[in-house]
Amino acid sequence: MTYTQIGIAVVIAAIVTDVFILRTRLVTRKGFWVSYAIVLFFQLLTNGVLTRLQVFRYSDDVIVGYQPDAAPPFIGSGRIAFQPFEDLLMGFALCLLTCAFWIYWGRRGVQRTPTAGPPIWRTWAAQRHARASAGSGGTASSGSVAAPGSPSTDPSGAGDGEATT
Amino acid sequence: MELERLTYLGVLLFIFVGSAWLEIALRTRVLRRWKRLLLALAIPFTLFVIWDIWAIATGHWSIDPDRTVGLKAFGIIPVEELIFFVVVPLASILSLEAVRSVRGWPLGDEAPVDSAGGDAR
Numbered sequence: 001m002t003y004t005q006i007g008i009a010v011v012i013a014a015i016v017t018d019v020f021i022l023r024t025r026l027v028t029r030k031g032f033w034v035s036y037a038i039v040l041f042f043q044l045l046t047n048g049v050l051t052r053l054q055v056f057r058y059s060d061d062v063i064v065g066y067q068p069d070a071a072p073p074f075i076g077s078g079r080i081a082f083q084p085f086e087d088l089l090m091g092f093a094l095c096l097l098t099c100a101f102w103i104y105w106g107r108r109g110v111q112r113t114p115t116a117g118p119p120i121w122r123t124w125a126a127q128r129h130a131r132a133s134a135g136s137g138g139t140a141s142s143g144s145v146a147a148p149g150s151p152s153t154d155p156s157g158a159g160d161g162e163a164t165t
Numbered sequence: 166m167e168l169e170r171l172t173y174l175g176v177l178l179f180i181f182v183g184s185a186w187l188e189i190a191l192r193t194r195v196l197r198r199w200k201r202l203l204l205a206l207a208i209p210f211t212l213f214v215i216w217d218i219w220a221i222a223t224g225h226w227s228i229d230p231d232r233t234v235g236l237k238a239f240g241i242i243p244v245e246e247l248i249f250f251v252v253v254p255l256a257s258i259l260s261l262e263a264v265r266s267v268r269g270w271p272l273g274d275e276a277p278v279d280s281a282g283g284d285a286r
Contacts, residue, residue: 003220003225003226006216010216024273024274025273026272026273029270029271029272029273030270031261031264031265031268031270031271031272032261032272034264034268034270035257035260035261035263035264036257036260038260038263038264039256039257039260042180042183042256046176046179046180049176050172050173050176053172053229053232054229055172055173055228055229055232055233056226056227056228056229057226057227057229058225058226059224059225059226062225062226090213091253094209094213094250094253094254094257095253095254095257097208097209097212098205098206098209098254098257098258099257099258099261101204101205101206101207101208101209102201102202102205102258102261103272103273103274104205104274105201105204105205106201106274107273107274110200110201110204111198111200111201112274112275112276113276114194114197114198115194115265116191116192116193116194116195116262116263116265116266117191117192117265117266117267117269118192118266119190119191119192119266119267120189120190120191120192121190
């Protein structure tokens with residue numbers, strides 16, 4: 001079997017595992033596809049560097065393109081960002097399979113918590129709001145109106161780190 | 166050792182550092198949940214390393230000995246490849262949890278609050 005054939009088979013196997021075996025169905029989740037887009041961008045970048053420098057060399061017989069003696073083309077001859085497009089098949093399968101197992105074990109109750117988030121800047125923003133309203137709250141009546149709203153978002157943001165453990 | 170031999174290892178370090186900061190900045194809590202992480206990595210790591218060893222042995226691809234440190238497992242697979250199949254899946258999970266941290270979209274492993282609330286009289 002060629003790398004091309006194995007790559008396609010591995011993508012199908014990963015999808016079958018996600019949908020039918022583990023039943024995690026990540027391929028139906030928006031969150032997975034957005035995160036894969038990020039992974040794909042960095043694969044094109046980092047694997048592009050490695051294939052451009054010919055750290056990886058591929059047999060002409062197993063890829064759609066060819067392996068030149070010098071640097072491979074940026075695009076064309078079955079290559080995208082220097083790498084054989086087959087590498088993208090492998091990358092997708094690796095990403096999907098790993099994420100599916102991550103979700104699978106979480107669903108089984110293995111360290112479902114502490115859950116992700118919130119980003120630290122939201123905590124900082126909430127703390128700034130809390131400080132601002134604490135400073136103005138004493139004098140102005142409008143400040144005391146604003147105060148109850150802001151601190152209520154603060155504990156949910158800042159406290160999450162410890163509370164969900 | 167020539168600097169060139171750190172090429173592959175350097176790219177792996179970039180991938181690790183470039184994703185691990187999410188653990189702090191976005192509170193992905195992936196490394197903190199290391200037992201779940203190890204369970205998630207075990208099977209993909211094993212399958213892809215077997216594929217890699219087979220592919221190198223059959224000549225599907227080769228890895229430049231001048232751009233790797235020279236340590237090999239089983240006498241065939243560069244140690245960088247083993248690190249690759251830890252660092253890249255880790256980056257994938259960090260990315261998944263980073264998106265969840267920012268957007269809050271469900272991924273299917275949430276605690277079954279609805280059924281628990283319904284069952285509890």
